[in-house]
Amino acid sequence: MKAGSMAVDHSAASGSTAFGHVLQPGELDTSHGTILYLENISVSFDGFKALNDLNLVIDAGELRCVIGPNGAGKTTMMDVISGKTRPDKGKAFFGQTIDLTRLTEPEIAQIGIGRKFQKPTVFEQHTVFENLELAIKTDKGVFASLFAELDDAQRDRIAETLRLVQLADQADRPAGLLSHGQKQWLEIGMLLMQEPKLLLLDEPVAGMTDEETERTAELFISLAGRHSLIVVEHDMKFVSRIARKVTVLHEGSVLAEGSMEAVQNDPRVIEVYLGR
Numbered sequence: 094m095k096a097g098s099m100a101v102d103h104s105a106a107s108g109s110t111a112f113g114h115v116l117q118p119g120e121l122d123t124s125h126g127t128i129l130y131l132e133n134i135s136v137s138f139d140g141f142k143a144l145n146d147l148n149l150v151i152d153a154g155e156l157r158c159v160i161g162p163n164g165a166g167k168t169t170m171m172d173v174i175s176g177k178t179r180p181d182k183g184k185a186f187f188g189q190t191i192d193l194t195r196l197t198e199p200e201i202a203q204i205g206i207g208r209k210f211q212k213p214t215v216f217e218q219h220t221v222f223e224n225l226e227l228a229i230k231t232d233k234g235v236f237a238s239l240f241a242e243l244d245d246a247q248r249d250r251i252a253e254t255l256r257l258v259q260l261a262d263q264a265d266r267p268a269g270l271l272s273h274g275q276k277q278w279l280e281i282g283m284l285l286m287q288e289p290k291l292l293l294l295d296e297p298v299a300g301m302t303d304e305e306t307e308r309t310a311e312l313f314i315s316l317a318g319r320h321s322l323i324v325v326e327h328d329m330k331f332v333s334r335i336a337r338k339v340t341v342l343h344e345g346s347v348l349a350e351g352s353m354e355a356v357q358n359d360p361r362v363i364e365v366y367l368g369r
């Protein structure tokens with residue numbers, strides 16, 4: 094059967110893209126160019142609105158920086174996207190069709206949203222290579238995973254990821270001996286083994302040296318396009334280095350959005366955040 098006719102046969106049930114690829118139910122549909130769509134999201138904690146009618150649209154392949162003062166709602170926003178916190182109201186869609194508010198945290202990780210928290214959580218006793226190996230085979234226990242044979246494709250993927258996160262020369266070292274920055278890259282590598290479409294990165298360069306920060310900037314720029322990234326960060330030098338579009342949160346909603354230059358010169362942003 095030709096691809097075109099398949100698209101016609103199944104589109105009513107599962108949707109088809111502009112290029113005739115047939116989407117299975119639950120598969121990510123970014124055919125309209127959007128990977129994440131948040132509309133009027135509100136989250137309250139004991140009556141306090143941590144998010145207040147938040148709207149955010151992220152394009153497929155985009156690298157978006159999110160900044161804002163302490164308590165602006167950045168972490169809460171990441172919690173909503175990753176399923177850790179349920180919004181009181183609003184819409185949250187991954188691609189055109191996947192309603193994130195109906196999925197659990199593990200289901201959201203499974204469909205391709207990978208989250209990296211501020212503190213690295215690698216397996217310190219295991220080597221860098223083994224950490225990536227474990228990340229590939231999360232369905233098995235640690236010991237079963239280490240004794241199961243990797244196939245050639247999996248070995249190639251680990252080698253490619255090691256190169257990408259600049260740890261190829263550290264592959265056989267225990268992860269516990271890595272620098273703080275290297276541990277962060279390893280954890281990003283572990284996330285990449287899951288082939289996420291969207292990466293949520295919470296203060297990724299906190300505690301890094303200037304050189305590590307610069308290498309992280311290069312890494313994120315190289316990941317954009319193939320992945321979409323949302324980076325929450327207070328380090329403005331880093332944000333200026335990687336930013337295409339910046340979203341400024343304040344009191345649970347978007348205060349400003351645009352190029353780094355535009356938000357830096359926005360008097361409202363200067364007043365609540367950058368001028369402090």
Ligand SMILES: Nc1ncnc2c1ncn2[C@@H]1O[C@H](COP(=O)(O)OP(=O)(O)OP(=O)(O)O)[C@@H](O)[C@H]1O
Nearest residue numbers: 138139142143161162163164165166167168169170
């Ligand atoms: N589980 C919770 N219970 C009660 N209040 C909460 C909870 N989580 C967050 N908050 C409050 O919601 C507001 C937003 O917090 P959030 O952590 O999202 O801000 P943030 O922008 O990430 O800040 P920071 O830059 O300091 O990390 C804060 O006032 C915080 O105290």
